[in-house]
Amino acid sequence: MSEPILSVKDMKVWFDVRDDAAGGIFPKTKKLKAVDGVTFDLMPGETLGIVGESGCGKSTLARSIIRLVKATSGEAVWMGRDLLSLSDADMLAVRKDIQMIFQDPLASLNPRMTCGEIIAEPLKTHFKGMGKTERREKVKAMLEKVGMDPSQINRYPHEFSGGQCQRIGIARALITNPKLIICDEPVSALDVSVQAQVVNLLMALQKELGISLLFIAHDLSVVKHISDRIMVLYFGNVVEIGTSQQVIEQPKHAYTQKLIASIPIPDPRKEMARRKVRRAERAAS
């Protein structure tokens, strides 16, 4: 197999939090180990799904890779260079290749900017010499690519639906031709039918452009659909990592098994039957 595009080694992110139990005049701090030694590789063009319950460190892990959160220790090797020890200027150059999509589609867009200005922002940052008209043409082409009407370029975020806002977010992430997109729960704020549209759009774009995705979600059924491999996190640790099929069909770890058992089945009869079995199990034990 080829070289990994990103390999994260023993990543640790610890936060200082106030220890209220300790007492005393000066608040003592204790360590909150949000991410505690995570290691994984990401291949070019691959989608790695990261799942786990709320607060297990999925988002913190993603943010620490692009230095939105300071990592306590560890390495994130991006094409041979450790991102965590790069100078700010070198990091800026790398940011062009790593973009991010956020959870809340509306909150991730500045309400005072038009959608054209929002999508153009990475271009303004990384291609300083680009002219205004060229930038506008690129933004319009990108709008079309994410399935939106380019004539909407002057509209403001509050004039779009949640799904459209997320498409704008995707357009913003794609405009610099990145090699990796970190998707931080990109669909969990959308309703189910729109979720499917956005996920399919992401998959189609990935196939077309050959980008790698780091896809964070707490909804296993979405992750199963989009990912090549799945990593399960629990309290900042990797519980299980393997191909999508492996993890879903033959989960090894007890936590993964529980997580999979919690996926609702979209068929009331089967769901009822399953619940009955579970209730019986609980009664027996």
Added chain:
Amino acid sequence: MNTVTEVKGRSLWSDARRRFFQNKAAVAGLIALTAIVLISFIGPFFAVWSFEEIDWNTMGSAATLGRPSFETGHFFGTDDLGRDIYSRVLQGTQISLKVGVIGAAIAVIVGTVYGTVAGYVGGRTDQIMMRIVDILMSIPFMFVLILLLVIFGRSETMIFVGIGMLAWLDMSRIVRGQTLTLKNKEFVEAARATGVNTPTIIRRHIVPNLLGIVAIYATLLVPLMILTESFISFLGLGVQEPNTSWGALISEGAGTIRYDTEWQLLFPLAFFVVTLFSFFFIGDGLRDALDPKDR
């Protein structure tokens, strides 16, 4: 692709403008304020007497000869020295508005810059910057201002400096609070993730989202500045004769109210009250327009 007609977006500003103009009190305030500003600049062309000219005929007998009348050219009457109240009110309006607007402008600029930097940078810088504000706030500024005016002499610049110093403190606190909530929004994180530098983030993402609050506060600040100046002038420490301001005029008028010269008090007072009301109504209208959820 250029052939597609681009749909024009409806920005939050244009929404706010529409809501503002639906608010009758605010529009009335805006009209009244515009009228007062226009009168203060156009009015002097119609004046028969200038604001420092003394009408020797009415001097000393203001209560009888100095009544408001069109024949003598003293539309608003005269003061005890025989000076034309009409001209003096217009001149005072100019000075008072200037003090109010410049004072508020200093507060807006200094307060916004200071507050956003403190809020956005955060951590120890924030702590130090806000503690400085706390310390400055604990100083009784009216006292300091009076001392400054006594020591360095009465001048307009001194009043601007004094009032500006006083006003930016509250502004910076409000702006800092807003910045703290804004900086954790995802769109700011998105900008940081793409590598936009800090000054640009503050300029492009933080400040435009603060402007609503700042605009509201600024319109409420202008009357406060005018009140402060009036108070200082009322104490006799404000602008220097023959220049005048509302505070000084009201003070003089109040001093002579027992001698049947009520116009010396009522005309400047009317201008003063109408302006303050206008500003408060406009501020109120702006708040409703920019923050429709907060109603």
